[in-house]
Amino acid sequence: MNCLFCKNESDSSKSLEHILPESLGNKEHVLRPGVVCDKCNNYFAIKVEKVVLDKPYFRNVRHRNLIKTKKERLVPEKALFPHRNAGWVDFWKDESGFILSSEDDHIVKMIMSGELNKVIIPIINMPEEKDVDISRFVTKIGLEFLASKYQTNDEWLHELVNKLELEPIRRFARYGEGEFWEYNLRRIYTENDLFVDPINHPEPYEILHEFDLLYTESNELYFILVIMGVEYVINFGGSDIEGYKKWLKINNNISPVRRYSEVMLKSSE
Structure with a gap:
């Protein structure tokens, strides 16, 4: 067997190739080992798929739809807390609500005290x-x-x-x-x-x-x-x-x- 992309012999390849990345929710659409060789599989994962998934639209759409990474991690996004002691922070979202980093515990305290009651979360509707x-x-x-x-x-x-x-x-x-x-x-x-x-x-x-x-x-x-x-x-x-x-x-x-x-x-x- 030869690889679909580089055309090199690929009979010894071990990895399944996900046609659409797992980080976009795909579990079932895969190619058997060897259709895409291990080298091309790794290349696409790092040099193409990761690059696209890190673009603003794809991060935003994965975040708001609770689509986890391949390693089952939540995707972070930026939120703006309009206050002189707050500003832009990374946050995560799951079925139960918002998650902030421990470094931003002062924002949690401001929310709990009522000092901070607004947050702006950007929505990116289309890719580039x-x-x-x-x-x-x-x-x-x-x-x-x-x-x-x-x-x-x-x-x-x-x-x-x-x-x-x-x-x-x-x-x-x-x-x-x-x-x-x-x-x-x-x-x-x-x-x-x-x-x-x-x-x-x-x-x-x-x-x-x-x-x-x-x-x-x-x-x-x-x-x-x-x-x-x-x-x-x-x-x-x-x-x-x-x-x-x-x-x-x-x-x-x-x-x-x-x-x-x-x-x-x-x-x-």
Whole structure:
């Protein structure tokens, strides 16, 4: 077996590759050892995934949705206590409330005494556009999602690894080489929206993340990734995403991830 990214022999690799990081709540979408070699797995974890997860939006969305790190730790965020003896501090949140560092026990005392009764917590609603790190993150996930469709068949995987049409996006994801890979970015539902599917899941549910592929009449293959209601779309065949924008106009801007039997319930319902 050869690695999906570096193409080196990977039969001795031991690590599972999480298509989406565990720190974004993914436990089930994984590739078996060897599809991505240990070296590439470690590289992506440190040089791509960690970089993206530390960006302001991703820290903020993980914090407010109580998504813990891979090591089951809470994600800290900044809060502003508007008082001359307070200011900006790191805080954590869990199901029971807010947690402050022991270094900020004076703030706790001010709150308990009633001297401090206001706090400002920033909400970052969208990630950055045209961000190289996010683009590499999405292209990496896209290639791995594609590989997940073939990982039970070594011959198909071999063909995918050696597919020349995927070489530009492969090298961009792994090495940051070549032109910037455009991604279409938009919010398609809020983090609190609920869904029902009368056929497959009649009880209301939230969606943490979802993936899909779109093959258009123009013979373009797109990867659609949705995390916390934000949709990211890339074109496997090249950086241009105009074909996807045209597809959206024809299809009333409905995301390809939506199943026909699925109905969105707004969070206020």
